Amino acid sequence: MSTIPTSGHIPVMLAEVLEMLCPRDGATYLDGTFGGGGYARAILGAARCTLWAIDRDPAAIRRGQALQAELRDAEGGMRLHMLQGGFGDMQGLLAESGVHSLDGVVLDLGVSSFQLDEVERGFSFRTDGPLDMRMGDTGPTAADIVNTMGESDLADIIYEYGEERMSRRVARAIVAARAQAPITTTFQLADIIRSVVPGDRSGIDPATRSFQGIRIHVNDELGQIVTGLEQALALLAPGGRLVVVSFHSLEDRLVKQALNRAAGRMPGPSRHDPRSMRAEQAAPDFQLLTSRALRPGETECRANPRARSARLRAAERLAVPNTQNSTHNNTSPQERRP
Structure with a gap:
């Protein structure tokens, strides 16, 4: 199946999103900002997986429903499931459909090109x-x-x-x-x-x-981001990945802070602060997949000027909490590979 959407919508940093999400057969994913369906189509084309998609825009839901028949599996089973609402309510929306755990979440923040x-x-x-x-x-x-x-x-x-x-x-x-x-x-x-x-x-x-x-x-875009990131991290199963594309500094700051907290990268209190005398905090449940925000390449920016301000950050839930002090480990898994 093609990973390029048939509409005029161009998903930003698509190759990087797929690399970080790493879709696999049999897994369950969430596209929390369906928009034009570019990420959804690519994820379902990369693996025989199930994808839940959320959007609060009724027009996006209609686009998704049109894609559902096209994206059915060979046995006629539904691989794409559409839910209308804000991604900040993803836990409740998914729970109503009996979904309580995910292998990956993608969020493309801000206004969509269709809008x-x-x-x-x-x-x-x-x-x-x-x-x-x-x-x-x-x-x-x-x-x-x-x-x-x-x-x-x-x-x-x-x-x-x-x-x-x-x-x-x-x-x-x-x-x-x-x-x-x-x-x-x-x-x-x-x-x-x-x-x-x-x-x-x-x-x-x-x-x-x-x-x-x-x-x-x-x-209420920033409020949606804060609650959406918290719920996405809570929903991820061990090995599950969160991939977020943001487009301005306010969004990126919230994403960076949330992922750093999850990975135990927030700075500790001063040695003069009484909190520094407390027992060592629990090991983090996540590791960063991006030590710093990834940016789109020049070729993509020329082809799609709306990509110019994009920033991508990603994190993965560890199967076993990382007992190593992550504040002294500032390289991503990709950077540590030989």
């Missing part, structure tokens, strides 16, 4: 569309947020989630504009932001960071 390209979803300011930004079909839209949230709170989410240094100026401009008329389209919001945020040498559109901040808030 960016669908004008009616309101994720992009490249084309004019309704100011929605929801990855699912429930909850407040971006228009609800920008038209009702207080100026101070609005500035905070743009600063914290969008890392926009001029967040207070942006929030002030939004509040002034909505006093004249509701802000309902992506072009309206982008023009308001550009009116107070000058361009810089990076070439990044001045509206980019503010749109990111509002989108992350609308979808």
Whole structure:
């Protein structure tokens, strides 16, 4: 079976994801962010395995259902199972289907290329569309947020989630504009932001960071990442692997911290801290498969510009907890091979 999706969707760092996940026959995997199905198709093409896939976007679920018939095994059994919801609820969603353990989990964080390209979803300011930004079909839209949230709170989410240094100026401009008329389209919001945020040498559109901040808030993306990583690690069987692709520093920081904690790589307390007198902590249950984030190659970035900011990190649950002090062992299993 081909590992290349038939749609226009291009899965980011696909070769690296497959190398880290290492799909095997008879195993059970989860694609927590199904999107266009690129990873799902590749995983099921790499091994005779079972794949559960989660997405909160009804359009993604419909794409997955269309793939199910194509991906049945020779005996007609279902190899791809679709679940609608957020990956931060993966334990509950899987438990309802009788799944309590996994051999691997893949998470491709952030907004999908399908959502960016669908004008009616309101994720992009490249084309004019309704100011929605929801990855699912429930909850407040971006228009609800920008038209009702207080100026101070609005500035905070743009600063914290969008890392926009001029967040207070942006929030002030939004509040002034909505006093004249509701802000309902992506072009309206982008023009308001550009009116107070000058361009810089990076070439990044001045509206980019503010749109990111509002989108992350609308979808509680960072909260989903924190709970999703915790649940993914808990679900993995011995030898099971977690592979995460992130696209900006806020996401990557959370992934790095979660995997380092799981692998016992977090720095210990100072010798002057009373906590250092406590008994030695339990050996870690995980080992890092990436000592640092992997980046896409130049060829992939040229072919798919959306891959440029991608970062991949991975970890594996140990069959036996590692009794060696992992803080002094800073090489990945691949780097230790002869």
